[in-house]
Amino acid sequence: MPTNHKLGALAAALAIALVIVGASWLARAGGKQAVHQKDKAFSATELTVKVGDSIEFKNDDDVAHNVFSTSEAQKFNTKIQPPGSSAEVTFVNEGTVQVRCAIHPQMKLTVHVEK
């Protein structure tokens, strides 16, 4: 039978392993970039992110926007974004995502999602 001392060491090792795994997962998933919507344009036309990263779409205009994508790599729809609001999208699949504003078709952003 294991002693209490051995059980304690085992629990500590397990806890350390969990912390390492968790930190590693957080490191992969933790990236976040901001894309501004101003003068009916995105602040970037092309971006590269890692799988698990997020983009925060901020509406800095005085009109509403609606960011969306119908790309196979990731379909999403932030729905109407009133002036001053933000919407966060996490990219979960590798691939290329064409991002548009439903209301203003000249607003175009290509997001490359890498492993």
Next chain:
Amino acid sequence: MKRSRILRVVILVGAPVAGVAGVAFGAERMVASSSARAARENTSPSATSLRAQYRRPSAIPFPEDNPYSESKARLGQTLFFDPRLSGSNWISCATCHNPGFAWGDGLPRGIGHGMNALGRRTPTALNLSWAPVLFWDGRAESLEEQALGPMSAAAEMNQPLPELEKELDAIAGYKPLFQAAFGAPTITGKRVAQAIATYERTLVSREAPFDRWVNGDESALSPSARRGFALFNGRAMCSKCHGGWRFTDDGFHDIGVASPDRGRGAILPDLDSVQFAFKTPTLRNIAARAPYMHDGSEGTLEQVVELYNRGGRVRRPSVATEVHPLNLSAGDKADLIAFMQSLSSVDAPVDVPALPR
């Protein structure tokens, strides 16, 4: 479709004038208004910077993959006026996009093959070189793509592309025109579209009284039109969508027209925000382009202003947040209309080309 563009200069009357002096637009109105209202008007950008936002460009943009040439534009003009582009040999592009009606047809809704009643009003062909998407629902991303749509649509010109190529190929007089435009006499649907698109890009409304005012001619606008411009950019919020020198954001908005047509929503059915939404039309020469809206349901500019004043004829979840009751006075409405009338230009007469035989 990604289309890089180059600038090629083609005759735009009324080039920008340097050193325009700023003038407090709408001053006459503010004198007669309440202090609260005057305060609201004063929150607009300065008069000078506001005018600059509406200054006409000095050149027409043409795409790199279909650059301008005089011979191509001439061929495009010939094709544009040729009814043999339709299945009946009776309908040309100009039948609906009639230069005499500011490049529309003056009807509530278009008429197609066999007098078929179409569902939407014919949009003007003016100032489209700057448009990122075409058609009321934005389903085409270039003029080249757009040009072939009505030709091959059974309800409109009813001319399948293979038949079009065959018919034009049998007209000997077209060979030298295609030779001059493309360096070879071969007639293809793609070349037809490229030539028509090139011609359409040259259809630019000329300088209007508003442009002369933007460039510093203070006498070009009446006091009423100046007040209308202030309202347009201020309390009436028209410029939220009708901004820029073409007076359009090329965007899609449900403005509360009582119509079952879902417009852009039929292209993007999963997006609530574009249900019943249509592309913002240019306001250039708007006074000459009645009736209005995608379905011609508003007969006069007075009725259009009343629609916005009410916050739309119908309320539904997709109506744009920018559309809500405005509480405009009779004077406000008259001022907005005076301003819109100042956007009319006297454009050069259009030559109808002799058609090849």
